[in-house]
Amino acid sequence: MADIKDPENTILVELKDGTVTIELLPEIAPKHVERMKELARAGAYDGVIFHRVIEGFMAQTGDVEHGNSGKGQNTRRAGTGGSELPDLPAEFSNIPHDRGTLGAARSQNPDSANSQFFINFKDNHFLNRQYTVYGRVIAGMEHVDRIARGEPPANPDQMLSVKVAADVA
Template sequence: MSDAQNTLIFTLDGGDVKISLRPDLAPNHVARIKELVGEGFYDGLTFHRVIDGFVAQGGCPDGNGMGGTGQKIKAEFNSGKHVRGACSMARAQDPNSGDCQFYICLDDVSYLDGQYTVWGEVTDGMEHVDALPKGEPPRAPGKIIKAVIAA
């Protein structure tokens, strides 16, 4: 596949965030994210949990970290590292409970390695992720205006 077919672009209030999808690490997660993006699922959703030095979490249709699509994705633990800019799937206690929520690492959080599925990495626009309003939840959460696959 071309790079464009594996480039996710989130348009945030501050600008575009380009994410290189990693089907080599998590093919089922990447396929599901592409499917959700194609449906417009992420358009308008907020980052409901943004913690300095940790992660920016979004993708919850309810805006509170409790919602999902009801379609669980089996964990694809891999060699991806939870470093600044890594994109990984959020989940509940059950390792196979990933759905639509994800997070972008704001710093090195390597203690999450091997426990969550890394599916991509920010290649451009990390400053827009850094600028998201902080909080759990933020008073006025930042949102994904539009999500597209570059191809």
């Protein structure tokens, strides 16, 4: 069990193997944290696949436009979209991209993050100050380690549900 200090800024991601608990960092990246909570509360992340999972690097998900395999959408295009909400400005910090940190996926434009994110499998310090860090896994990293690999994976794993801990009874 995770030691949840701030339920309003904690995300619970249900994967096939168990729950991943993510502590969000509102003092570091407030806009990214608010976006994740807004999309989680809307159910936008539920059923979204991990469309890019690179061994020894990271697992990427969060394409709420194309990556929902549970609602008949085209998963072959997963990774190309975001949400209906506007893109976010970069919130770079000195927080390093260590194993288990949550980073905002984006295009080459630093201010293009939207709904997609990745979880680092290992320390990826070459990403420091290039991609916004806005959370860290505090429990369940072993479940992240078991996500199917590929770009895209042949049989992609999905986030079964994504909830804000404060909303879970």
